[in-house]
Amino acid sequence: GTQGPDVSTIPASALKTVEVLRDGAAAQYGSDAIAGVINCILKDAPEGGEITFQTGQYYEGDGEDLMLSGNIGLPLGENGFVNISLEGTSAQGTDRGKQWAAPDSSFDVAAYVAANPEYAYLFGSSEDFDTSHVQLWGQPDAKAFRAFVNAGYDIGESAELYAFANYSNSTASGDFNYRN
DSSP states (O other): OOSOOOGGGSOGGGEEEEEEEOTTHHHHHOGGGTTOEEEEEEOOOSSOEEEEEEEEOOTTSOOOEEEEEEEEEEEETTTEEEEEEEEEEEEOOOOOOOOOEETTEEOOHHHHHHHOGGGGGGGOOTTTOOOSOSOOOSOOEEEEEEEEEEEEEEOSSSOEEEEEEEEEEEEEEOOOOOOO
């Protein structure tokens, strides 16, 4: 109940179009849609495909972003389709933190750890140990893989068999900031 829907589990390559309905959505979808509705219309082409590769990074030289996605439409007999979308992403972490300092004194991480080795673990494991500053601010390291299958088959003038499936696996590693 406390976790909202996460539309990022749907690969962008699976979407044909997205509709945002505000006024009057309740008239079409009922009282649950009084604030509005977002319709994600899935690709349903029985042929064709596309591959997309994107990359970039921040001017600072960190935050490298990679994304590879693809979509293919396949016929299912004479009256149907199977549309498959895959997407993989990787985002390198960024760090825009600065050394913490009180107005009348400064806190030096290296000096603190040297004086209090029993608390060194608070600043990361030895291979991750960073004495440049206390708090890391920025985007976390993240990786994700997403897959979506959309299928349909016409079985008559007014009937269709329809199915879809979604798989998503994502991980991110962020820092828990130091507190006095």
